[in-house]
Amino acid sequence: MKKLINSPETFVKESLEGMALAHPDLVKVHFDPNFVYRADAPVAGKVAVISGGGSGHEPMHGGFVGRGMLDAACPGEVFTSPTPDQMLEAARTVNSGAGVLFLVKNYSGDVMNFEMAADLARAEGIRVLNILIDDDVAVKDSLYTQGRRGTGTTVLAEKIVGAAAERGYDLKRLADLARRVNINGRSMGMALTSCTVPAKGTPTFELGENEIEIGIGIHGEPGRERIPWKPADEITEMLALSIIEDPAYTRTVREFDEEKGEWVDVELTDPPFQPGDRVIAMVNGMGGTPIAELYVVYRKLHFIAEAKGLKIVRNLVGNYITSLEMQGVMITLLRVDDEMIELWDDPVHTPALRWGV
Amino acid sequence: MKKLINSPETFVKESLEGMALAHPDLVKVHFDPNFVYRADAPVAGKVAVISGGGSGHEPMHGGFVGRGMLDAACPGEVFTSPTPDQMLEAARTVNSGAGVLFLVKNYSGDVMNFEMAADLARAEGIRVLNILIDDDVAVKDSLYTQGRRGTGTTVLAEKIVGAAAERGYDLKRLADLARRVNINGRSMGMALTSCTVPAKGTPTFELGENEIEIGIGIHGEPGRERIPWKPADEITEMLALSIIEDPAYTRTVREFDEEKGEWVDVELTDPPFQPGDRVIAMVNGMGGTPIAELYVVYRKLHFIAEAKGLKIVRNLVGNYITSLEMQGVMITLLRVDDEMIELWDDPVHTPALRWGV
Amino acid sequence: MQTLTRDHIVRWITHAAEVLEANKEYLTQLDAAIGDADHGINMDRGFKKVLSQLPSVQDKDIGTILKTVGMALISSVGGAGGPLYGTLFMRAGMAVGSKYELTPDDLVAMWRAAVEGVIQRGRAQLGDKTMVDALLPAVDAMQKALEQGGDIVAILQAGVAAAEKGRDATIPLVARKGRASYLGERSAGHLDPGATSSHLLLKTLLDVVTE
Amino acid sequence: MQTLTRDHIVRWITHAAEVLEANKEYLTQLDAAIGDADHGINMDRGFKKVLSQLPSVQDKDIGTILKTVGMALISSVGGAGGPLYGTLFMRAGMAVGSKYELTPDDLVAMWRAAVEGVIQRGRAQLGDKTMVDALLPAVDAMQKALEQGGDIVAILQAGVAAAEKGRDATIPLVARKGRASYLGERSAGHLDPGATSSHLLLKTLLDVVTE
Numbered sequence A, B: 001m002k003k004l005i006n007s008p009e010t011f012v013k014e015s016l017e018g019m020a021l022a023h024p025d026l027v028k029v030h031f032d033p034n035f036v037y038r039a040d041a042p043v044a045g046k047v048a049v050i051s052g053g054g055s056g057h058e059p060m061h062g063g064f065v066g067r068g069m070l071d072a073a074c075p076g077e078v079f080t081s082p083t084p085d086q087m088l089e090a091a092r093t094v095n096s097g098a099g100v101l102f103l104v105k106n107y108s109g110d111v112m113n114f115e116m117a118a119d120l121a122r123a124e125g126i127r128v129l130n131i132l133i134d135d136d137v138a139v140k141d142s143l144y145t146q147g148r149r150g151t152g153t154t155v156l157a158e159k160i161v162g163a164a165a166e167r168g169y170d171l172k173r174l175a176d177l178a179r180r181v182n183i184n185g186r187s188m189g190m191a192l193t194s195c196t197v198p199a200k201g202t203p204t205f206e207l208g209e210n211e212i213e214i215g216i217g218i219h220g221e222p223g224r225e226r227i228p229w230k231p232a233d234e235i236t237e238m239l240a241l242s243i244i245e246d247p248a249y250t251r252t253v254r255e256f257d258e259e260k261g262e263w264v265d266v267e268l269t270d271p272p273f274q275p276g277d278r279v280i281a282m283v284n285g286m287g288g289t290p291i292a293e294l295y296v297v298y299r300k301l302h303f304i305a306e307a308k309g310l311k312i313v314r315n316l317v318g319n320y321i322t323s324l325e326m327q328g329v330m331i332t333l334l335r336v337d338d339e340m341i342e343l344w345d346d347p348v349h350t351p352a353l354r355w356g357v
Numbered sequence C, D: 001m002q003t004l005t006r007d008h009i010v011r012w013i014t015h016a017a018e019v020l021e022a023n024k025e026y027l028t029q030l031d032a033a034i035g036d037a038d039h040g041i042n043m044d045r046g047f048k049k050v051l052s053q054l055p056s057v058q059d060k061d062i063g064t065i066l067k068t069v070g071m072a073l074i075s076s077v078g079g080a081g082g083p084l085y086g087t088l089f090m091r092a093g094m095a096v097g098s099k100y101e102l103t104p105d106d107l108v109a110m111w112r113a114a115v116e117g118v119i120q121r122g123r124a125q126l127g128d129k130t131m132v133d134a135l136l137p138a139v140d141a142m143q144k145a146l147e148q149g150g151d152i153v154a155i156l157q158a159g160v161a162a163a164e165k166g167r168d169a170t171i172p173l174v175a176r177k178g179r180a181s182y183l184g185e186r187s188a189g190h191l192d193p194g195a196t197s198s199h200l201l202l203k204t205l206l207d208v209v210t211e
């Protein structure tokens, strides 16, 4: 394993230190427990938006901390969910009194750790709601699995929800918006190569010289199928059509009911895409993909969306939610309304995403 | 070879098409000959800044076209200099009458093609000056080589010179600024892995399981030495000290003398770094390096600069000048004065670099 | 043996840390096959943290010790294993309270509470190919041994045997919880890493008691 | 043979395109060793473009044909090879002007002008391990053959022999121009790709003339 690290044990910490040194005007980093937070936190009167998850997906989430996006990000070890004390301490630090929204990707570890953190924070009198992101259409059957994984929509949700928090949405309204973003977003990815978790030191999975994995997860979880290499246009078509033609998807998630004061099961359904829908499109590199290749994918996606009657009103092309040095691509389509577009266009100033400022 | 492309022959074109589709408000693309140009070109009264070079280094140069940076970029085939007709047609398209500055990386192919283009453009009555970027300290001896290669400083020069052009600097003053940026910038890179040129289909060079190449060129040209893997801090130290302790470097470059109406040899000397110098630091990924690793490098660079009395006043950490999917890192340090810092901070709005707007 | 002492518990935890370190690679390999290749690494990191905190509580009551173990795991393991094993030890600690010695009844009640905590937290059912497949049969077997008048050793022997059987029974199962569930049919044919570490934990307790 | 006809030139260019296609891999491999692994690809792309433009000029004078070849190479090869070979053919075309046939004197004058153009453009000297190491000795040998009263065939034979020798002489050299120069000492022991393609071009002309 050849990586630009000093040791697997110090990797996450040193990377966070580097980020804090590079962007002292934007973010600060707290160690033990580890979290990245806005340099100007807590922002008076504003609901704090916190996300987190295993490291190895950079720039997500730490790179999205700053004005108009996250108030704090809690990084676990590489591909390992963070622990509740991280989220608890982050919540204490960035909560202005207006409450905290946890944006949680749907992995059993993340879900459980964020739930524990929410319980601990509430025990201290901090208002907390958790919203799950579960947008990966590669996972077909929610009955027999943990449900869909949280992937690309997380980035778009952090931007849109972060902007709304900046505008002063209250906790309840923010949670409703986050849930709405989630059920309107769908993603699917693929891998040309594996990645190597530093602590393990060998590739997470093996792909043959000419093999690719369609429907890969962001931790290298296996996808729908392993097939021989195909041209970019065909790969783009496989991903885009899986997303666009995905039928209504229904599952039960656990949310905290503030009135009842307990966790309740909520049934959510993703409405399928329809011709005429406006979408934000993200063509996301998995970390090791040259951006020039991502534009080849975007090109084809543009034509497919056009043919399907979807109007791409905004786009992101680049590495936003990655799997270490994995080569591959993920496509995310998020159906948006006027409110979401306006929030998307709002200023954002973070290490990895910046506009309007 | 597994890549997200349709074929080596169509790769550059389709990638450019994708970029144009993703950023119609910022850039347009012309084909046959190929170049990317500002959507609002020509900008009245403004000197046009044009760069270019082989493809495979994205986002450079096409991703830096837009307000406050380049007016046009001319991409060659992968790792192959563009041809003079591209620069000529680009110059015709973006020249507002105030003249054109070519920013040229010092590779024999680029130098010759840009010189030919300048001659052709001048024959049509377009004022053109060429400034070379040759900042790669890995190349020690200018007497016995083509001279230093143009690498990371190119990105910083495009930003600073682009801002000055936007402010209305005339051609002569802009060329002087570009030359000044070049002699104050130094870079050095290293590779953990090779890259594969699509048309060739196999890796450009072979590195052993535990080998790294120090002083790599952005086309995979060999560097100073091939050594066993080292921790990131040691690698950072090797690169940073090579840059910081590089002695004065003198070479002769060819520039066009407008008064004499001919190409003349100009002797240039890079002054060594001194304690107290203010610098812009770039920690640049070679295309396949996770950004989290780049921050590990930035962390150590920060401490080394501090120990050496250099003050990092601005920084860039990310993939800006790449070698396809190569894993590795390049460090660039640019000594700056107040004027350069101001120009650095000016608004920029391109596909790959954006702030202040 | 009719009492499990505080000293047993301390030695159990200490020894468990050694066992998990020794099995770090193995558990990680199991997780590589159907998960994300970190279970051994996570558990080892967690028990290293536990070891660092043990000295400060090892002369306290058993409840305090177990809750400290749980908190240490919760705040250092992460992933799915962290909340689950953290909850397991927290609930175990809460069940025994401030005791310094446990009767066979206490022991079984402790494990029952611990495993119920895991199920509540992770909502896995028997047959979902998780640690529950080792833990739940183990508790049921311990209960049965207790009802049959077994002592501490007999109870733990029954538990370990059932855990081992439950662990091995995960091999043919298709996962329905955790990362392995994304594999669908492809998860069959592999041992579940969490069930394996659960069996190791129980077995270590038995070893300490019988050594 | 005392005249080189327009037809020879057209067949030369056509055949050169085939030869470069056949040597695409080989030249690229040579460039992989000490450059950036594209010389064969570049030359092949360039001569494909040349072929596509040849029909529109093949009944024009030799100067027009060669300048068209030069322009096509300049606008399609890129890299170092493009301006150098482009200049070579441009200068050759300018030297022969609107002739339809070349005498031995014309032939040598044409090559002299062409190679001087390459040297002016690239500023390489003999021994820098570039195409100049094949081209310059070739021109000198052609000049000598001319002075000794050689005909077209004799002149080209002398040129090809010298080019071949010059090409092989690049092997031990340390490069001082082009990408290979970055290799320093490590560039020694390898054939220069540009010298190799230069020899091929000359040899193809000889083959066409003698076939």
Ligand SMILES: Nc1ncnc2c1ncn2[C@@H]1O[C@H](COP(=O)(O)OP(=O)(O)O)[C@@H](O)[C@H]1O
Pocket: A080, A081, A108, A109, C031, C035, C036, C038, C039, C042, C043, C078, C079, C080, C081, C082, C084, C118, C121, C122, C123, C124, C129, C130, C131, C132, C177, C178, C179, C192, C193, C194, C195
């Ligand atoms: N919902 C759940 N309930 C019970 N056990 C679970 C659940 N999800 C996962 N597990 C257990 O956790 C183990 C994986 O733990 P670990 O690798 O540490 O976490 P992660 O899957 O987050 O990487 C699985 O082998 C399984 O036994």
Ligand SMILES: Nc1ncnc2c1ncn2[C@@H]1O[C@H](COP(=O)(O)OP(=O)(O)O)[C@@H](O)[C@H]1O
Pocket: B080, B081, B108, B109, D031, D035, D036, D038, D039, D042, D043, D078, D079, D080, D081, D082, D084, D118, D121, D122, D123, D124, D129, D130, D131, D132, D177, D178, D179, D192, D193, D194, D195
């Ligand atoms: N300055 C120069 N003068 C003459 N020939 C040169 C010069 N620089 C490079 N060459 C020739 O060009 C060849 C490489 O051409 P090519 O691979 O097409 O271009 P690039 O090096 O830009 O990839 C070298 O083998 C060498 O013979």
Ligand SMILES: [Mg+2]
Pocket: A079, A080, A081, A109, C036, C038, C079, C080
């Ligand atoms: Mg994990």
Ligand SMILES: [Mg+2]
Pocket: B079, B080, B081, B109, D036, D038, D079, D080
């Ligand atoms: Mg080249």
Ligand SMILES: [Mg+2]
Pocket: C031, C035, C036, C037, C038, C039, C079
């Ligand atoms: Mg795991």
Ligand SMILES: [Mg+2]
Pocket: D031, D035, D036, D037, D038, D039, D079
């Ligand atoms: Mg080459």
